[in-house]
Amino acid sequence: MSDTPVKQQSTAAFYGQAVASFAVAMIATVVGIYNLQADAWVRAFLAVAVLYLVTSAFTLAKIIRDRQEAGQIVSRVDQARLEKLLAEHDPFEKLG
Numbered sequence: 001m002s003d004t005p006v007k008q009q010s011t012a013a014f015y016g017q018a019v020a021s022f023a024v025a026m027i028a029t030v031v032g033i034y035n036l037q038a039d040a041w042v043r044a045f046l047a048v049a050v051l052y053l054v055t056s057a058f059t060l061a062k063i064i065r066d067r068q069e070a071g072q073i074v075s076r077v078d079q080a081r082l083e084k085l086l087a088e089h090d091p092f093e094k095l096g
Contacts, residue, residue, distance in 0.1 A: 026054070029050055030047075033046045033047055033050070
């Protein structure tokens, strides 16, 4: 039988960097929209657009991850079926 592949996890440093980067980008965007020399409705529109963009990006990332994980599960099931067939196969069965 083959070894089950180990699921790779992100390091704490990578996770922290990703969270910090996201926080800095959001804060910079909020400050930029707040200090924009425009009417309140324009700033509100931009704020809603940024929130929509962020939620859409999270949704897209989740869907891509889910599809990848589903493909890995199907691949593992197919591999297990093949290994079972090979383990049960007796090449000398019909020679007797």
